[in-house]
Amino acid sequence: MRHVSYQNLAIVIVDDGSTDGSSEAIANSFPQIKIIKGDGTLWWAGATNAGIREALAGGADYILTINNDNVVDPRFLEPLLETACDNPRSLVTSKMIDYHDHTFVCSFGGKIDWLLGEIRDYTSRRDSCDFDKLMDCDWLHGSSTLIPAAAFRELGMLDNENCPQYHGDAELALRAKKKGYRLLVEPRSIVFHRTAISAGTHSLNAGKISDLIRDIRSPFYYQANHKLYRDYCPYRPFQLLLGIRYARLLYSLLRRTFIDRTRSRYNQTM
Numbered sequence: 001m002r003h004v005s006y007q008n009l010a011i012v013i014v015d016d017g018s019t020d021g022s023s024e025a026i027a028n029s030f031p032q033i034k035i036i037k038g039d040g041t042l043w044w045a046g047a048t049n050a051g052i053r054e055a056l057a058g059g060a061d062y063i064l065t066i067n068n069d070n071v072v073d074p075r076f077l078e079p080l081l082e083t084a085c086d087n088p089r090s091l092v093t094s095k096m097i098d099y100h101d102h103t104f105v106c107s108f109g110g111k112i113d114w115l116l117g118e119i120r121d122y123t124s125r126r127d128s129c130d131f132d133k134l135m136d137c138d139w140l141h142g143s144s145t146l147i148p149a150a151a152f153r154e155l156g157m158l159d160n161e162n163c164p165q166y167h168g169d170a171e172l173a174l175r176a177k178k179k180g181y182r183l184l185v186e187p188r189s190i191v192f193h194r195t196a197i198s199a200g201t202h203s204l205n206a207g208k209i210s211d212l213i214r215d216i217r218s219p220f221y222y223q224a225n226h227k228l229y230r231d232y233c234p235y236r237p238f239q240l241l242l243g244i245r246y247a248r249l250l251y252s253l254l255r256r257t258f259i260d261r262t263r264s265r266y267n268q269t270m
Helices: 022-029 043-057 076-087 147-154 168-178 200-203 209-214 222-231 236-270
Strands: 012-016 035-037 062-066 071-072 090-097 103-107 108-114 118-121 144-148 182-192
Touching: 012 043, 022 035, 035 062, 043 062, 043 071, 043 168, 062 076, 062 147, 076 090, 076 144, 076 182, 090 118, 103 108, 118 144, 144 147, 147 168, 168 182, 168 222, 209 236, 222 236
Parallel strands: 012 035, 090 182
Antiparallel strands: 062 144, 071 182, 090 103, 090 144, 108 118
16 A cells, blocks of 8 residues: 555455464554455355445545455556546456566456357466557456446346456346447556466366366356356357357366376376
């Protein structure tokens, strides 16, 4: 907060059941920050909704959703606000750069290929788009996205019932797009993302597709994926395309298992 150049803001932190003294440390260092405490059952969407409701009650014009695994550039807010004011019915997100490798753009908004079963980020290692130019995209992550307060009054809150952890941001973005909002990436707004500590990274190490489908922490949690495909996939039958998404997941897990076993056998013979 002390290092961010834009100061006409209020910060709300949702602490969903931490036990490491985080809330107390924040309260001691930043007594002006509002802290909302949960019992550990809110997950990302529920916790974010709690912060949004607090911001709406406080009369906010815009609400920035941001995750705790980010480090922001001091001037990251001004470009988001400038673009939001120039494009009144829009949601605007930051360019996210890997915290450990500043040459890697790890997210520049989201891409959806319904036919291939891909719901992913635009990245500089997979895509050839201009990462220094304002761009429309298919969906926006909630990791550093500026949303008009009026949008929540029109669209409602994040769907914490179907998308408690993953895809709640994508679902809200797709809902907004249906209502005529633009989904924009502002490259002048820089956020550094520590990808290695995300919940999704840990959940993918479970290895079994049955675990990933049932695990709320997983990006392949069935209820969330079914919600996206049922409500927003432009092709029918959507169940077939959702099946392709899970078939690709199964293939990637089998491939990873084969590579790990081959590497292990090779190391044993050395």
